[in-house]
Amino acid sequence: MSTVIAFIVIFGALVFFHELGHFVFAKRAGILCREFAIGFGPKVFSHKKGETVYTIRLLPIGGFVRMAGEDPEMIEIKPGYRIGLLFDKEEMVKKIIINNKEKFPDARIVEVETADIERDLFIKGYAEDAPEQLQTFRISPVANIVEDGTETQIAPIDRQFGSKTLGQRTMAIFAGPMMNFILAFVVFIIIAFLQGVPSNDPKLGELTPDGVARDAGLKQGDIVQSIGGAEISSWQDVVEIIRKSPNKPLEFEVKRGGKDANITVTPKEQEVDGKKIGIIGVYSPVEKSPLQAVKFGFDQTYFWTKEIFVMLGKLVTGQFSINMLSGPVGIYVSTDTVAKSGIYYLMRWAAILSINLGIMNLLPIPALDGGRLMFFAVEALRGKPIDRQKEGMVHFIGFALLMLLMLVVTWNDIQRFFLK
Structure with missing residues (x-):
């Protein structure tokens, strides 16, 4: 049980700080972050604060920050739709009700003539209480669309990921791996403070x-x-x-x-x-001294970064077999071994894993942060972004191949540690 707890704490911390990097720099750029998730699959815990839903999901194999504009944005409100509108104190639309309008008796029913919920933020239409008069209703930039009882905040174009400068988008993606290196650096400093250099x-x-x-x-x-x-x-x-x-x-x-x-x-x-x-x-x-602790943190972070790159080089040149790679199962077994040696060894192991996660995510592989940064580099050279559908297809294929690799590595781990 102690190993399970140690594994969950370590892996959860690595994912949390990685996603926190994405989240903080996305918010700094003004991007609407719809969800901050630890894990994948069905939701186990969910809490909304401000604009963001914070969730813990069933499968603890990663995490994500869902930014507005990365997925298809909202539903399209087409001419002829009958929708309900609720207004704030400034008479701006605060809720757009798509269906089940009977649950909102105070809503004003409008037949849509035209609408724009991304750029100009307006709805033109004929209200039931004034059917002969074409009216324009201004939409609040933080309005919600209500569909099937679920509220989703709209994302004006200036709050979407794609509208930001290349530098802002690059930093929002790079910040994830960067936080893993910073976390490792801090952990090594803490070890040096507690244990000495x-x-x-x-x-x-x-x-x-x-x-x-x-x-x-x-x-x-x-x-x-x-x-x-x-x-x-x-x-x-x-x-x-x-x-x-x-x-x-x-x-x-x-x-x-x-x-x-x-x-x-x-x-x-x-x-x-x-x-x-x-x-x-x-x-x-x-x-034990602050300066020595900081130096130790830097030296250890540099040393393990170099060592991991050396191992990657051996993998590319064939000196290191893919059968020697480890996934979550292998990491769990190694965590069990390290935990028996004491808390300082466990902290050092967590720092090394954090560096490893940062480096892996920076590799120019589609679906990883490094793959997205590679597309940004191409955009910088071309002077314009690559077609989003084409980029999305590349990332989808990359993600599928990564999942296949994960299955192979996990099966190898199971055979190595449990089916000897």
């Missing part, structure tokens, strides 16, 4: 309760000046000498509280990868 100073870190160092009299914070007569200048020097001396007494000269002390320690023998090495039960020293 590894230091190369020749100072003893925490001692294990059952280690020979503690039994011999060494203490955390001792500064090692020499070992067996060899001068020590870094933690790496300490590690190398100890590893090379299993079962050999070593005289440590340390400075403790401004005073020198000589302590003899005999490293315990341990076999690692077929080699016998010495250990004394001392962790490396750590340093």
